[in-house]
Amino acid sequence: MLEIVEVQSKTVQKALDKVVNQLISLDQVDGKEFEALSVKEQQKIGFFSRDFGMKHWDWPQGIGLFGLSQFGSKYDSYIKSWAEEELSKGLPLPNINTICPLLTLMDYPEYEELCLKWVDEIISNFDRTKKNGFQHNTTGLTKDSLTKNPEQLWADTVFMTVLFLTKMGRKYQNQTWLDEATYQVLLHTTYLFDRSEGLFYHGWDFNSNDNVGNIFWCRGNSWLTMGIPIFIDYMGDLLAVGVRQYLIEIYKSQVESLVKIQDNSGLWHTILDDSKSYLETSGSAGIIAGIYYGMSNGYLEKAIYQPICEKSISSLIKKIDTDGTVLNVSAGTCISRNKNDYKNIIIKPMAYGQALMICALGQALLYGEGE
Template sequence: MTKGMENVREAVLNITNQLLHLKRPKNEASLKEGGEAEKIGYFPRDFGMEEWDWPQGVGLYGLKNLARDDYFPNYSEFIKDWAENQIHRGLPLKNINTTAPLLTLMDVENMENLALEWVDWVYHHAPRTKENGLQHVTSGDTKNELKLHEGQIWIDTLFMVVLFLSKMGVKYDNQAWKDEAVHQFNLHIKYLFNQKESLFYHGYDFENEHHFSEVHWCRGNSWFTLAVPEFIDMMKGQISEDKRQMIVKTYQSQVNRLVELQSETGLWHTILDDPDSYTEVSGSAAITAGMLKGMRYGLLDCSYLEVCHKSVQAILKNISEDGTVLNVSAGTAIGKEKEDYKRIIIAPTAYGQALAIVLLSEVLEHENLSVK
């Protein structure tokens, strides 16, 4: 094992330990003042693994990624205990974001019925937009409240729900679920992909026919970059070649544009094409992990390794001694103005920790990626 890979493994252990013990910001009270918490991205559920929502879903996904390397502890017991504890406490209302934990939990012992219940909800009962899009319903102020976001699709949905839907379709050989997953990918590309810029908008409003602030948000784009290699790999032989090519070509086009927009630091700006916006680690980690997965699954050639190397170096510099992943933008609802994205606070989050784990575990899959 090279010294560089030893350093990566040590970093992953520190990041993982911090994920499992992450607490809310010390200045929580001040963040809640003035009723502006949501506008600046302060959502209490984002910090640590105590809740059941999308940050914890990404956290579980990160922990599962470590199972490929015998160097790391087996976190399967933690994942099982976490799920059982959440069930005992009472699960949140079903919505797009609260589906995210099922991507990992569907493979956990005694969780089969729960996964089947949730996939049935996604397919038969989840609110829909025009053209049968999955409306991006999220949790409200509590886990027993909903924000409906009437008529809206968000790019986040592909990672939070559609990967689970396709994985369940393959596992149970359910053609309807597989077809639905493909439809959702096609629909989100159709309405969210800016062909001219080769980047994704955050969301689309079918009711008013607009893309809100038309922002090209880093973490939003990264959900697509990360989801596509996973989706294409799990759907081998399950998707027609023309639909596969459409998704892959969109992914490749986006990746090439992202390469052009990488900052001198190695990270990407939170508004990808606005160099005045701050550089952001969670989206950069997911973008880089998506590129590395794309190379590993044959969707990209090795010419992207240098871009990934530069990003990995930058992200390693944004990990504190205790394993906290720094410079992560907090939870981000769709902004009415581009400036709204620049006002999102920086704070350690469960998904920030997890996406760094996903990236670095992917680095360990690429022994030819030199890390100094």
């Protein structure tokens, strides 16, 4: 049995090394095939040039840094050199997505001043929806502009912004930041979680008072499969017992539902409950990483979920090309009322595809070491 585990670990480690090397070297994609399309048409199919490689400061690169940070100080040199290069270019406007790199960079004293400045931006200047939620504003056509989504909450926000706020609140013992982070997690789960299906919708719109098409989007769900246990971990004993138990039960319900609709391959469809939508790698990897987080923290039973994870890890490794590129990753996905818009998102190599694969493979190895 030990020999089998060691062989599996070597296979996962080999795949992980390839994916990391490709993440670090991943460059701008050739977008000539989309040049004839208008900007609006490009965005509808997910072509956002800043999402592809590591030479930008936005959420895909932030997830990349987070994935690398799982391994202690191993990638410190790369992370700091990446940050210095991006700082030298001039940073984009603070928004829900551009906060994400700071989730990792806050661990380095060189960036303390920047992190404190952007926490103040979150608390003081971020647009709010009704009920005081963080409105999901993102980078616009240029890094000095914003795309605003009035009165909308998105599933992505918990991972992209709220985890940073939580981690900073814990580090600086700032109760205001911790209270705000807790409120945002509770608000987002309240408005995005479907109690009958046990899954999260992509978003909520306070203007139309609905879940914007009622789409159970794979990658959107993965942000919460990962985000909820990480939030609980960051909060530690500062999280009220009742809130902790509530979030664990929400998380467990989601994982149970995800497993029920998992494809036989071990992956998930980009629209979770629509088997005619394509199987999507990045969201599937995020879900598996999130399940490993749950097992590591004792929220999920090992006997039930470890075999599920191992099957999925084997399937995920098959989605890694010979050069380490993660395949079948959906491009940037705007919220929509039309299911076909999700099905028509293009498939391209993405920084976050590499990163979420790193999270899944990394958590599989770390979990195996902890047994």
